Amino acid sequence: MSGETLRPLRADARRNREKILAAAVRVFTAQGLDAHLEGIAKEAGVGSATLYRNFPTRQALIEAVYRNEVARLCEAAPALLAQKSPFEALRAWTRLFLDYVTAKYGMIDALRAIAATGGNPYGHSREMIQAALTSLMEACVAAGEIRADIPPTDIAAALEGIALTSAGAEHRQQAERLLDLTLDGLSVRR
Structure with a gap:
């Protein structure tokens, strides 16, 4: 076959x-x-x-949901860049990142169980997300909207940290304030 x-x-x-x-x-x-x-x-x-x-199977559904959420997050980057200024696209994408993490945490035990049985639900998700973030940041740097001395890996770590501590629905406002604080620190001072 x-x-x-x-x-x-x-x-x-x-x-x-x-x-x-x-x-x-x-x-x-x-x-x-x-x-x-x-x-x-x-x-x-x-x-x-x-x-x-x-x-x-439940496992097949969970893996498909996770991979679909990663794909949606990553595919949003070029669409946002086509619709908004680079900095506003980055800002909007960080909100989508929170949505993605919130969904992921709802399934985290299942994803771990799948990985424990030899499955790989994560695949290339980290690389895909990093590539989407890099494209957004490169567009912002080219437009003179953010500092060029901060690598995307640092911003990815900051986003993950915010998401880990504040991704739940009850903490959404705090998470958005922390995202704004991070993005403000990334902005070029005029």
Whole structure:
């Protein structure tokens, strides 16, 4: 079967898959890993059979949700740069980073369990996120909006630190204030 090529999903099947992934983020974030898959299907507006056809196991769903969230975060960088000034794109992306981390922490135990069984849900996520952040920062430096002496790895560490301490919904305002403080420190003084 290795020579078999996969057909692209029909538009309705792709929409159902996207609805399931979006619902799973919401449900796992709110209820944690004990969330019932049938509840996710209901939240997505699809039948359980549709969910299981797309994701035959809880592990498959969790991995797909995580990878989808990483892809959405990384794909947002060029879209934001096309719509906003580089600094405002960076600011908006840091908020999306908080959303990503909040969703990730709702699934952290499951992701660890998958990794413990030999799976690799994280794959190249760190590199992908670092590349997205680097592109945003390079655009800001080129526009003269941020300092050039701070490497993206330092900002990534700051974002991770903020997210670790303040990513929960109850701490969102504090997290956003800390993000603004970090970005203000990165700004070029005029």
